Each structure stands twice: as C-alpha cells, then as structure tokens.
Amino acid sequence: MASFAASAMGFRVLAFEPVFENLQRICEGVYFNRVADLVTVFEAAASDRVGNITVHKLVGRLDNSAISATGAKLAFKSNEEIAFKVRTVPLDEVIPKSERVLLLKIDVQGWEYHVLKGASKLLSRKGSQAPYLIYEEDECLLQASNSSAKEIRDFLHSVGYHDCTQHGTDAHCIKKD
Known part of the structure; x- marks a missing residue:
C-alpha cells in the first residue's frame, strides 16, 4: 500500500x-x-548481505511472512507454515549514492535490524540527505529474529539518527542538520 x-x-x-x-x-x-x-x-528480501535466506509464510495468509518461523506464527499460531528460500540484497547494493531517498519504510516482521544494517551507507548520509525512516519496532518479533529495539536504536545512533519517536509499533526517525 x-x-x-x-x-x-x-x-x-x-x-x-x-x-x-x-x-x-x-x-x-x-x-x-x-x-x-x-x-x-x-x-528478494532486503537484508545485510547478498545471499539467500529461508522465509516462513503461513498457509492462507499473505500478511505475516517472516525470516523466523516463530515470528511468522506470533499472531496466527494455528496456521500451517511453509518455508522457502529467497534471495537477499542489501539496500546499499541497489541504491546509488547519487540517488536521493526521501523515505525508507521497513516492515519485515522482526528482520528490521538486518535491513537497516544493509542500508548503513544510505543511513549515514548527512542531515537532510538522509531519508526519513519508518520501521516496525515490535519487541516480540525482533526477539524472534534474535534482535532487539535497543540494538536497532544503538545502530541508528551510530549513523546519526538521534531523533526517533514511537507511534504504536512504528518508530519514526529523522536526522537533524
């Protein structure tokens, strides 16, 4: 959407x-x-490296696939799950330095840390050249993928994002000049 x-x-x-x-x-x-x-x-799945990874999707649902089988089933425990391999690509591999990015929106059922790490060059851009960032920060989903909101926030601070606000399970982050 x-x-x-x-x-x-x-x-x-x-x-x-x-x-x-x-x-x-x-x-x-x-x-x-x-x-x-x-x-x-x-x-492909955006991630922190080029390669392949297993994705888990629930039979009959198209809205809850995840890298973690636990993450895929968190909201819908009764559904049967199917695992399949997909290609992974870091955003830094497909977004040229010269291309302006206004918004980066990430909703990947707990895999957000890996997507962000794969966009470290993009996110390290200075001030207004860095994108407005919206990502899902659901601690249960993050834990299912061996990550945490703290790990994400620490990474974002390391690339200059110090202004993040929570809106439900979404975090909105900007870089100030």
Whole structure:
C-alpha cells in the first residue's frame, strides 16, 4: 500500500517482496495503477548481505511472512507454515549514492535490524540527505529474529539518527542538520 501511495504522488519507489503471491499482487497493482515507470519491484528480501535466506509464510495468509518461523506464527499460531528460500540484497547494493531517498519504510516482521544494517551507507548520509525512516519496532518479533529495539536504536545512533519517536509499533526517525 505504501508503494502505491508514494507512486500515486509521483515518487519513484523501490519495493522488495520475497513472497511470490504478494509479488504478483504488487505487479498487478503497478499495471492497473499505470505506475510501471515509477515502481521497481525486487523479488528478494532486503537484508545485510547478498545471499539467500529461508522465509516462513503461513498457509492462507499473505500478511505475516517472516525470516523466523516463530515470528511468522506470533499472531496466527494455528496456521500451517511453509518455508522457502529467497534471495537477499542489501539496500546499499541497489541504491546509488547519487540517488536521493526521501523515505525508507521497513516492515519485515522482526528482520528490521538486518535491513537497516544493509542500508548503513544510505543511513549515514548527512542531515537532510538522509531519508526519513519508518520501521516496525515490535519487541516480540525482533526477539524472534534474535534482535532487539535497543540494538536497532544503538545502530541508528551510530549513523546519526538521534531523533526517533514511537507511534504504536512504528518508530519514526529523522536526522537533524
């Protein structure tokens, strides 16, 4: 939804989606909304290294896949889970230094720390050149992926993000000049 909202406003979007069924829906949405010139879709999971990783998805649900099987099942414990391999790509590998990034939105069911680490060059940009950051900070999901909100906040401080506010389970962060 965030990809379509941004592209409808005329912004260029890079979207990463490892679940095939969701990827199909994104591609259909790109076609029907006539935003193919603005949206680039990657059949991959954003992470901190190039490679492959196992993703767990729940049968009958497209909204709760996760790297951690525990994370995938946290909200829907009764569902059967399927594991499959996907390609991983750091954001720093696909976003050129010269490209301005206004917003980085991350909702990856506990894998946020790894996505952020894979975007360390992007996040290290100075002041207003650094993106506004929105990421999900759900301690249960983070723990299921062997991470924590403190680990994320410490990393963000190391790259210059000192102003983060909580809005529900989302953290919003900016860099001040």
